[in-house]
Amino acid sequence: MSYDTPYHAPVLVEEAMELLRPERGGLFLDGTLGGGGHAEALLERGPEARLIGVDRDPDALAEAGARLERFGERARRVRANFADAVEAAGVEPGTLAGVLLDLGISSHQIDEDARGFTFRPGAPLDMRMGQGSAGEPSAADLLAEMDEEEMANVFYRYGEERKSRRLARVIAEMRQEAPVDTSDRLVEAMRRALGGRIEAADKARIFQALRIAVNEEIPALENALERFREALAPGGVFAVMSYHSLEDRLVKNAFRDWSQSCVCPPRVPRCTCRGVPLGETLTRKPVSASPEEIARNPRARSVRLRAWRRA
Numbered sequence: 001m002s003y004d005t006p007y008h009a010p011v012l013v014e015e016a017m018e019l020l021r022p023e024r025g026g027l028f029l030d031g032t033l034g035g036g037g038h039a040e041a042l043l044e045r046g047p048e049a050r051l052i053g054v055d056r057d058p059d060a061l062a063e064a065g066a067r068l069e070r071f072g073e074r075a076r077r078v079r080a081n082f083a084d085a086v087e088a089a090g091v092e093p094g095t096l097a098g099v100l101l102d103l104g105i106s107s108h109q110i111d112e113d114a115r116g117f118t119f120r121p122g123a124p125l126d127m128r129m130g131q132g133s134a135g136e137p138s139a140a141d142l143l144a145e146m147d148e149e150e151m152a153n154v155f156y157r158y159g160e161e162r163k164s165r166r167l168a169r170v171i172a173e174m175r176q177e178a179p180v181d182t183s184d185r186l187v188e189a190m191r192r193a194l195g196g197r198i199e200a201a202d203k204a205r206i207f208q209a210l211r212i213a214v215n216e217e218i219p220a221l222e223n224a225l226e227r228f229r230e231a232l233a234p235g236g237v238f239a240v241m242s243y244h245s246l247e248d249r250l251v252k253n254a255f256r257d258w259s260q261s262c263v264c265p266p267r268v269p270r271c272t273c274r275g276v277p278l279g280e281t282l283t284r285k286p287v288s289a290s291p292e293e294i295a296r297n298p299r300a301r302s303v304r305l306r307a308w309r310r311a
C-alpha cells in the first residue's frame with residue numbers, strides 16, 4: 001500500500017510501523033505530522049490506536065486534517081514545535097505507546113517557491129516552518145543580521161562547508177550593496193566564494209544549513225529527546241528518522257546512553273540507579289531505505305531510522 005501523495009511521499013513506512021507496532025493500540029504522538037502519511041498508516045494498522053499529530057506548519061495541519069478526518073476522534077492535531085509538544089498536547093508522563101519523528105521538511109514545503117526553502121531561481125529566502133507566526137526571523141533576516149563568524153559557523157556546522165568563512169565574507173560584502181534575500185543572491189554568493197561549478201548538491205547543502213539555523217532544528221531535537229522518553233509508557237517505542245548527520249548523532253547517542261545499565265553521572269561515587277537500563281535500542285544499526293525506495297523517492301537516500309523501547 002502506498003501512502004504517497006502529491007504533498008509528500010513518506011519514507012520507510014513499513015519499517016517504521018514494524019518498530020512502532022500500532023496494532024498494540026494506545027496513544028501515539030507523531031511530532032512531525034507533515035502530510036499525514038505515517039499517521040494514516042499508523043491509524044490504519046492499529047484499529048485501537050489513537051494519535052496526536054503535531055506540526056509547526058499550518059499548511060501541514062490542514063493537509064493532514066483532511067486526510068485523517070475519516071478516523072474521527074482517534075486523530076487529534078496540535079500546532080506546536082515538537083520540543084514543546086508534550087506540554088502543548090497535555091500528554092501525561094508515562095502514557096504514550098509510541099512517538100515518531102520524521103525530521104526535516106516535506107516535499108510540499110520545498111515545492112512551494114513562496115515558502116522560500118528552494119534554491120530554484122526567483123524564490124525568496126524565507127524557510128520558516130512556522131511561517132513567521134511567532135515573529136521568528138526568516139533566512140533573509142538571518143543573512144542580514146548575523147555577523148560573519150555566526151554565518152561561517154552555520155555553513156560549517158550544518159553544511160560541512162570547508163570555505164565557510166569565505167562564503168560568510170562574500171555575503172557580508174554583498175549585503176552592503178543590496179540584501180541577500182533571494183535564492184539567486186545566495187547562489188551568486190556561493191559562486192563568488194566557492195568558485196568552480198556550483199552543483200545542485202552544493203546548493204542543497206548550503207540551503208539546508210541555513211534552514212537548520214532558521215528553524216533552530218538542532219536545539220529543538222536536543223530539547224525534545226528526554227521529554228518524549230519521559231512521556232513513553234513502559235514498552236513504548238520512540239522512532240526517529242533523520243536526514244542529517246548531526247541529528248542522527250544526537251539520536252544515536254541518546255538511545256545508546258538510555259540503554260546502558262548504569263545511568264549515574266560520572267562523578268557519583270556509587271551507583272544509585274541500581275543499574276537498571278531505562279530501555280533498549282531496537283535498531284542495532286540505523287535502518288536505511290532500499291535501492292527500490294530510493295529510485296522511487298530520492299528523498300529517501302539520506303534517511304536513517306533508529307528506534308528505542310522504554311523498559
Ligand SMILES: C[S@@+](CC[C@H](N)C(=O)[O-])C[C@H]1O[C@@H](n2cnc3c(N)ncnc32)[C@H](O)[C@@H]1O
Pocket residue numbers: 008009010031032033034035036037038039054055056057060080081082083102103104105106129220
Ligand atoms: C518530513 S516532513 C514529515 C512527513 C510526514 N511523516 C508524512 O508522512 O507526511 C517533516 C514535517 O515536520 C515538521 N517539523 C519539522 N520540525 C518540526 C518541529 N521542531 N516541530 C514541529 N514540526 C516540525 C515540518 O513542518 C514538516 O511538516
